């Protein structure tokens with residue numbers, strides 16, 4: 011018999027860390043519920059998939075997988091920087107942007123450090139910081155789903171190592187305006203690092219979209235802007251995200267805390283090809299935004315309260331425990347995410363999928 015783990019083996023901050031509420035893979039759905047999922051709307055994936063060119067280069071790169079990839083990812087970093095007025099030395103790529111969130115926290119946080127974020131928020135913004143022994147203050151959005159700029163400023167009256175938030179927000183959906191970002195910078199202490207997570211940037215209405223790295227370029231604080239190929243680029247399964255930082259020294263520190271070969275060769279090839287097909291990206295965004303307005307209209311007609319979304323998902327008040335609401339839908343083959351963060355346990359997040367998936371969701375949702 012294997013001996014029990016010594017009581018002190020696991021670090022206390024890990025032992026008491028909540029489990030991340032990750033979405034369910036399709037094969038797990040079948041294993042767990044014995045039926046097929048007809049609408050997988052729990053993980054903000056892209057119903058049109060990756061650009062055809064990205065799939066081709068994955069096939070072309072496959073015969074070379076016995077070779078390690080370039081640990082510096084210099085080709086992809088240069089490709090990401092190209093046409094954006096970015097210095098490739100400040101760009102970093104990771105095994106998904108979640109990998110970069112972890113690398114950032116490991117590079118910067120000391121046990122006991124203070125991290126500020128919003129509530130509700132993307133779970134890893136909180137859990138990654140807790141795993142490093144930091145304390146996390148979560149500041150609620152305003153009642154009208156605006157970013158709580160002055161309350162965030164008040165929270166940072168206590169010395170704060172990192173301010174991290176997603177814009178557009180996951181799970182709520184609103185995106186920050188340039189005026190709000192500038193106001194946020196004005197209330198952020200100079201030595202607080204700003205981590206601005208733009209995983210859903212591509213879905214934002216172009217009229218409302220801001221160039222965060224350009225706005226941050228002349229601020230006094232250190233910063234990182236994070237983006238991903240998992241959402242609008244449709245490459246969630248291959249795992250690749252990227253960031254641009256205020257300083258090559260910050261990128262360099264994160265390269266030390268990231269796995270050296272964290273981004274695999276197929277992901278590197280696919281990400282470059284995805285960037286080379288803006289027409290595919292435009293199709294994805296057009297489908298998602300038109301379906302988003304159709305689904306949100308239908309949900310409002312059914313009596314649901316929704317947060318305003320600039321993303322590929324909607325956040326709705328289910329009117330009761332969201333776990334039960336999501337469980338009822340699951341029995342009909344529709345998978346959505348019940349939110350598990352107080353005080354939002356009556357809320358659920360649903361991805362905008364293909365039209366048939368959205369129809370299946372709307373057909374399964376009861377009126378309120």
Ligand SMILES: Cc1ncc(COP(=O)(O)O)c(C=O)c1O
Nearest residue numbers: 106107108176180209238240251
């Ligand atoms: C706000 C936000 N940031 C980061 C991520 C992580 O994305 P990935 O690791 O797939 O790039 C997600 C994924 O859902 C997200 O919603």
